[in-house]
Amino acid sequence: MRTALLIARKDLSIRLRDKSAFIYGIIAPLGLAFIFSFVFNPIQNSTFSAEYVVVNQDGGPVGDQFVGVLEGLGDEYTIREVDSVDDAKKQVEVGSDAFAGEDEVKADAAFIIPAGFSEDLLSGDGGTITVVGAASSALSAQVAFSIADGFASGYDALNLAVSTAIPEGVEVDPQTRGMMFGEAAQVPAPLGLDDVSTATKQLDATTYMAAGMAVFFLFFTVSFGVSGLLEERRIGTMDRLFAAPINRNSIIMGKALTSFVLGIVSMSVLVVATSLLLDASWGNPVGVAMLVVAAVFSAMGILAIVAATAKTQEQAGSFQAIISLLLAFLGGTFFSISQAGGLLEKLSLITPHAWFLRGLGDLQGGEVSSVFPSVGALLAFGLVTGGIAWVFLQKAVQR
Amino acid sequence: MNGDGLVLECRDLRRAFGDLQAVDGVGFSIAEGETYGLLGPNGAGKTTSISMICGLLERDSGEVVIDGHPLTTKSVAEKRAVGYVPQDIAIYPDLSAKENLNFFARLYGLSGVERKKRVDEVLEIIGLADRANDRSEDFSGGMKRRLNIGIGLLHSPHLLILDEPTVGVDPQSRNAILESVENLSTEGMAVLYTTHYMEEAERLCNRVGIIDHGKIVAEGTRRELIELVGQRDRIRLRATGNIEAAAQATASMPGVYEAAARDDGLDVLVDNAADALTGILGTVAAAGVSVSSVDVDEPNLEAVFLHLTGRALRD
Numbered sequence: 035m036r037t038a039l040l041i042a043r044k045d046l047s048i049r050l051r052d053k054s055a056f057i058y059g060i061i062a063p064l065g066l067a068f069i070f071s072f073v074f075n076p077i078q079n080s081t082f083s084a085e086y087v088v089v090n091q092d093g094g095p096v097g098d099q100f101v102g103v104l105e106g107l108g109d110e111y112t113i114r115e116v117d118s119v120d121d122a123k124k125q126v127e128v129g130s131d132a133f134a135g136e137d138e139v140k141a142d143a144a145f146i147i148p149a150g151f152s153e154d155l156l157s158g159d160g161g162t163i164t165v166v167g168a169a170s171s172a173l174s175a176q177v178a179f180s181i182a183d184g185f186a187s188g189y190d191a192l193n194l195a196v197s198t199a200i201p202e203g204v205e206v207d208p209q210t211r212g213m214m215f216g217e218a219a220q221v222p223a224p225l226g227l228d229d230v231s232t233a234t235k236q237l238d239a240t241t242y243m244a245a246g247m248a249v250f251f252l253f254f255t256v257s258f259g260v261s262g263l264l265e266e267r268r269i270g271t272m273d274r275l276f277a278a279p280i281n282r283n284s285i286i287m288g289k290a291l292t293s294f295v296l297g298i299v300s301m302s303v304l305v306v307a308t309s310l311l312l313d314a315s316w317g318n319p320v321g322v323a324m325l326v327v328a329a330v331f332s333a334m335g336i337l338a339i340v341a342a343t344a345k346t347q348e349q350a351g352s353f354q355a356i357i358s359l360l361l362a363f364l365g366g367t368f369f370s371i372s373q374a375g376g377l378l379e380k381l382s383l384i385t386p387h388a389w390f391l392r393g394l395g396d397l398q399g400g401e402v403s404s405v406f407p408s409v410g411a412l413l414a415f416g417l418v419t420g421g422i423a424w425v426f427l428q429k430a431v432q433r
Numbered sequence: 434m435n436g437d438g439l440v441l442e443c444r445d446l447r448r449a450f451g452d453l454q455a456v457d458g459v460g461f462s463i464a465e466g467e468t469y470g471l472l473g474p475n476g477a478g479k480t481t482s483i484s485m486i487c488g489l490l491e492r493d494s495g496e497v498v499i500d501g502h503p504l505t506t507k508s509v510a511e512k513r514a515v516g517y518v519p520q521d522i523a524i525y526p527d528l529s530a531k532e533n534l535n536f537f538a539r540l541y542g543l544s545g546v547e548r549k550k551r552v553d554e555v556l557e558i559i560g561l562a563d564r565a566n567d568r569s570e571d572f573s574g575g576m577k578r579r580l581n582i583g584i585g586l587l588h589s590p591h592l593l594i595l596d597e598p599t600v601g602v603d604p605q606s607r608n609a610i611l612e613s614v615e616n617l618s619t620e621g622m623a624v625l626y627t628t629h630y631m632e633e634a635e636r637l638c639n640r641v642g643i644i645d646h647g648k649i650v651a652e653g654t655r656r657e658l659i660e661l662v663g664q665r666d667r668i669r670l671r672a673t674g675n676i677e678a679a680a681q682a683t684a685s686m687p688g689v690y691e692a693a694a695r696d697d698g699l700d701v702l703v704d705n706a707a708d709a710l711t712g713i714l715g716t717v718a719a720a721g722v723s724v725s726s727v728d729v730d731e732p733n734l735e736a737v738f739l740h741l742t743g744r745a746l747r748d
Contacts, residue, residue, distance in 0.1 A: 048528065274519065276487075276488070278540045
């Protein structure tokens, strides 16, 4: 171990001098985290708002109920009632015109409730609410459609409940049916939603970018240690190490130790710096520390395989860059892979990056123990790849 | 060192790389204070041989004994007795001369005051004391070569192995290196020196092994090797007088193989010019011949190599 420490100390001294580890380990990830944070923060932190117009030609209870639903949506929604369909459509057209003046009345979407809507519904004939969305307000228009769709789904459920309550063959007038709808609507919903995932188990944009850049560049920083074996061979000092009174495995251990120290220092500096400078919220320090150590371990294993099998330092550098980029893309370093879904989301699980980011996400809404699955996966990566690398490295230090 | 005063004994070393038998039964020994030269052209098997002796390279067969202890690639303690100076410069360019020396000194177990003292001593020996804290990347080729040698000397090894240490070195640095090696053997260190420069082997080495195609084809002192192939010293006298009579008188002297008259003097073939010259000059003078100049041509190892292998050292 003394020899491994000696070699690691020498390597770290060289890395500090050539500044490459400093650039890859701290400057580049911190700089990119800054840039991405400034780019994405305004998008994520912007407040959603929508302006809707509603034409209620019905005047019946269901039409009024829908208008009531719209008016109760919240402060981010502006609801205006207009008398004619033409007025409503005109406001939506103005909303689609990017060059429309600031003083022109415009809307993101219009709801048109036709005359006789309530009567048709209550008599069982069915009805239609028309939603007209502005082309330039796709999100607001989609939300408008979802509001109407949600109302329709709710009405379907009430209709089913009322129809079930009326014995077969019994005729019920629309007024009684309307009263039954009112009573059914008062029954509390048996199933509720508690939105934990979006509220507490998701990293904010700044933290996501900081963590993504940190784990992405970790793979470059760690490579400075393990690829040192190829550097020793290139400059001829490997023969001197072989001729020295040391165990050859201590050379491998020294390089691994260099990687570990570089990785831990780089990640630690980034966690602290992004917390202080970018207000990133990494979560419980103990959980973060466990994830960082496990991520460094996994990166060491993967990159050690490359260093052990490459013929030259240049070849190893190319392989390491390709692998690091590929894993980073698959692992959701640059965008949240969970939003992609499907095969891509499943593929992300073969990358340490995804497990690291998932662990940090879990830590946002849970105890330290919530990172155990991610830490376990990262350590498994490290053990498997490190084991394979060890076999290859044994051959590399024998001649 | 064993009871015979031998620091290194290697026997029947063999190593093949695929179909190429790089080393084929090499064996020799080196005693304390002796400088042994392994002389051969490029590709003769010198570097492969010393790689096995240093414990860098696994051997297919054979044995290496350092100070009475077998040495293999896995040996640890035994390697402390060996100092290795590779053919290519093997230093950390980002570290200063002192940092390079300190790192390897620690690797060889030197610590504290002993390490500092030894590092300073070596810096003086290799003439880099005034550049100790400069990055070795900025050194000239000769300075790098000297640092390369210094690292091998750090732990005062019993056996120093130098693999063609003067390749690509300017004449001044080359001379400094050769002087350093001469001093080492006088201090009692055993030195194994590989080279394809005949002059270096003749200047430095007490004994020389001539290696070709992975085999040692002849071994001995310079004189023994020359005698082995029947080469003799030639004394050329520029003279006036009765040259024929002088040639006849000289030819009958002990140790003289041939004496031939020329128009301007005579040529004499002897075993050893240094031993025979005084007697020959006396005999020639007694024959009434006046000598105006004397030239001595001693056969060198280049001629021996040519005789033994049929090709020149630099082929």
